[in-house]
Amino acid sequence: MTKTVVAVDGPAGSGKSSVSKAAAKRLGFAYLDTGAAYRALAWHVLDSSVNPDEAPAVIASLASFDYAIGTDPDGYGVRVGKTDVTNSIREPRVSAAVSAVARVPEVRAHLTALFRDIIQHTEKRGIVVEGRDITTVVAPDATARILLTASEEARMSRRSAELATESASDVAIALQKRDRADSRVVDFMTAADGVVTVDSTNLNFDETVDAVLDVIRTSQEK
Ligand SMILES: Nc1ncnc2c1ncn2[C@@H]1O[C@H](COP(=O)(O)OP(=O)(O)OP(=O)(O)O)[C@@H](O)[C@H]1O
Ligand SMILES: Nc1ccn([C@@H]2O[C@H](COP(=O)(O)O)[C@@H](O)[C@H]2O)c(=O)n1
Numbered sequence: 001m002t003k004t005v006v007a008v009d010g011p012a013g014s015g016k017s018s019v020s021k022a023a024a025k026r027l028g029f030a031y032l033d034t035g036a037a038y039r040a041l042a043w044h045v046l047d048s049s050v051n052p053d054e055a056p057a058v059i060a061s062l063a064s065f066d067y068a069i070g071t072d073p074d075g076y077g078v079r080v081g082k083t084d085v086t087n088s089i090r091e092p093r094v095s096a097a098v099s100a101v102a103r104v105p106e107v108r109a110h111l112t113a114l115f116r117d118i119i120q121h122t123e124k125r126g127i128v129v130e131g132r133d134i135t136t137v138v139a140p141d142a143t144a145r146i147l148l149t150a151s152e153e154a155r156m157s158r159r160s161a162e163l164a165t166e167s168a169s170d171v172a173i174a175l176q177k178r179d180r181a182d183s184r185v186v187d188f189m190t191a192a193d194g195v196v197t198v199d200s201t202n203l204n205f206d207e208t209v210d211a212v213l214d215v216i217r218t219s220q221e222k
Pocket of ligand 1: 013
């Protein structure tokens with residue numbers, strides 16, 4: 001059986017996780033959130049009292065990074081060792097530390113190998129994988145390659161609607177800072193050759209999922 005791999009990249013708050021998860025559910029595919037792995041490593045680094053800006057110490061912490069993630073879009077959990085970190089990796093302190101960890105080349109190589117292993121071993125007939133470098137580095141040969149974008153204004157207002165405990169301006173500053181830092185490492189703002197852009201600025205959630213499903217269907221027909 002040929003496995004369908006769908007690669008989705010985009011900036012923070014563009015809808016990668018929610019849209020990819022919904023598309024995977026509709027197709028009966030597995031779903032892999034690669035940002036969760038970078039977040040889990042940032043959580044592990046902080047939990048080990050390592051400074052995320054000290055690359056050699058971050059690299060050393062990979063040896064004790066016992067990471068597991070589910071790929072069921074209906075209920076996936078993230079674990080580091082025996083600790084369930086599904087919710088704690090979304091805390092602002094982890095979001096603030098994750099870019100420093102993600103810029104270390106050894107970290108990227110380690111996690112890329114992990115993602116490829118998960119993609120290869122999925123038991124479903126397809127998998128939707130989302131992140132920043134999936135279309136270009138992790139799975140450049142994917143069946144469908146999508147850049148999911150939305151204007152900065154739309155992304156900020158969607159994200160601040162989610163985070164009721166934080167002010168809209170704090171959310172906006174954190175999101176801009178993370179995108180700026182991340183885009184120094186990976187270009188997820190421009191579509192690479194063969195990558196289809198889906199701009200959700202003027203689409204509602206269901207319309208965005210439908211647009212992504214259209215791209216997948218068209219790619220499968222090729
Ligand atoms: N087209 C859309 N219209 C309205 N809301 C949307 C749309 N797409 C996504 N959303 C909402 O925007 C919010 C952010 O989406 P999501 O968390 O999936 O983004 P993300 O790209 O994975 O972000 P991050 O990279 O920061 O994890 C969610 O509340 C989601 O439901
Ligand atoms: N392929 C990826 C995915 C994520 N990152 C880094 O992880 C951070 C968190 O990702 P979210 O999708 O959960 O927002 C992100 O800010 C990047 O630093 C990455 O480098 N490559």
